């Protein structure tokens with residue numbers, strides 16, 4: 001079945017609302033407007049105001065209300081338009097959602113799912129282009145998902161709703177229009193494992209979300225230079241699938257990490273540290289990273305492009321960790 | 331303490347009325363050009379047009395003096411242009427050119443101009459409100475030595491009806507009132523936050539009534555009538571110059587265009603838009619001026635011609651502008667000290 005990432009997310013929401021009485025969607029402009037990325041278009045008409053709830057501009061208020069509803073037995077899907085605005089709800093997410101279970105000695109779990117768009121690339125400047133999923137991955141108590149494929153867009157939500165704890169789903173803005181084939185019966189997928197999206201033996205490109213597709217393109221280009229690159233899609237940033245990371249690096253002995261987030265104190269730094277801790281003696285070269293430039297994302301295209309990871313940089317980074325003879329046609 | 335503003339004050343003298351008209355026409359034509367340039371992909375990203383709401387900026391901003399401050403929204407072209415940020419540098423900003431008022435780095439939603447004390451377009455709804463409180467606090471603390479020529483310096487803060495649902499609205503209103511700070515809260519109530527009508531956003535849709543509950547004077551003003559806007563703003567600013575503390579003005583207005591260039595407008599009826607267009611702020615003033623014998627077809631054409639020239643010049647300026655070199659990408663992440671280029675380490 002031909003579909004888009006956007007439609008796959010919508011289908012996942014439809015399924016969840018139809019299958020489980022406790023599920024409802026709430027957020028800014030999810031109803032009448034149809035969702036700021038048109039994800040929930042048509043759902044208000046189909047399910048009514050009780051299940052598709054337009055909220056005022058009150059990120060802290062409605063995310064907190066989602067947490068309360070989850071405590072009260074519901075399974076809310078809270079949509080925050082973009083990660084940028086989730087900063088207004090940071091207190092609720094970090095001090096409440098992530099903390100209550102532990103702080104209550106296990107008495108109160110918070111089964112909430114919070115979805116939001118993330119990432120840059122649309123020339124909407126610094127306050128609308130952040131990639132802060134790695135930042136959220138710092139917080140114990142949260143699970144952080146980054147669906148990058150149609151299967152994951154379709155399948156992660158249900159699994160997240162079944163999870164007893166708070167799950168944040170980050171949808172990269174450039175993926176919504178991505179088209180592709182989705183199996184007719186596509187359904188729930190696991191949310192605790194990374195996935196190998198391309199097999200290779202010379203170098204491991206470790207990435208997630210919007211950067212997956214750039215990494216796959218880079219791997220394709222590298223193939224043209226006789227370099228066999230493996231691409232690992234992390235899918236979940238917390239908990240990290242350390243085993244999968246160490247496994248691929250142990251086979252290829254070289255790693256390039258690609259992340260749109262900033263380099264300092266980042267998820268890419270964490271991955272690199274885990275490689276150092278768990279596979280140091282397997283490495284034939286230092287770990288390389290391709291990250292967002294450490295600036296607030298600028299508006300003009302040429303500067304935004306320069307600020308975000310690009311395919312050519314990934315190719316370069318891969319070359320830099322390969323022995324000098326590699327890449328020369330033998 | 332809330333007042334619905336009286337019908338409309340009398341027409342001012344011809345020169346002044348013409349200035350009000352010219353400001354509104356400038357904003358209108360400038361933005362129509364922006365919409366065209368957007369379809370030609372000269373302007374990218376988000377573009378929020380103010381068309382329909384021009385009377386708010388044109389009536390209120392010029393009441394402020396050069397020492398006062400303005401905090402805008404992301405729908406701020408009108409606020410900036412009327413404040414006196416040159417149309418050339420605003421247009422260059424929208425093109426992303428380095429000659430833009432923010433070096434092209436912010437685009438439509440992030441107009442900044444130190445010279446006119448225009449403290450930005452802010453793309454986080456409600457994000458400007460606490461900043462305005464801080465600017466007013468600074469003005470108050472600087473005291474009489476740094477007073478504006480005619481008394482306390484005022485900080486005017488623009489925001490929408492949607493923003494009034496944010497926690498920062500409550501926190502800022504409370505702080506400003508509590509500390510008696512000279513913030514002029516200018517609420518542009520266009521009855522929608524993106525696609526969400528005000529009845530769905532607010533339990534009490536009388537926003538001035540809510541403001542009054544913080545203990546500040548609050549008036550509801552016909553935001554389509556530039557004379558009413560100006561009159562209300564003058565009274566508020568006068569009171570504030572004399573130490574009157576924060577004031578709240580709710581300007582009832584309407585956006586004629588979509589929320590942004592991505593909005594298919596599924597949430598409101600065409601008839602509703604048409605109804606509001608009958609109270610087009612430009613026509614309202616022009617008609618009154620005609621009745622008062624201050625304007626005829628030639629006079630109107632003269633205004634249009636002046637504005638046309640200004641907008642054309644802005645586009646020329648933006649077209650001729652240059653792209654910031656990629657080498658400068660990391661400049662201004664930190665302040666540049668002498669002999670240091672401010673690059674991130």
Ligand SMILES: Cc1ncc(C[n+]2csc(CCOP(=O)(O)OP(=O)(O)O)c2C)c(N)n1
Pocket residue numbers: 028057059081085088403405453454455456489490491492493494518520522523524589
């Ligand atoms: C904190 C935050 N939440 C959500 C958004 C997305 N958004 C941009 S404009 C807007 C509507 C704001 O409505 P209002 O304050 O009434 O201003 P208007 O656009 O009508 O001028 C929304 C929801 C945002 N930019 N910032």
Ligand SMILES: [Mg+2]
Pocket residue numbers: 490491492518519520521522523524
């Ligand atoms: Mg509004």
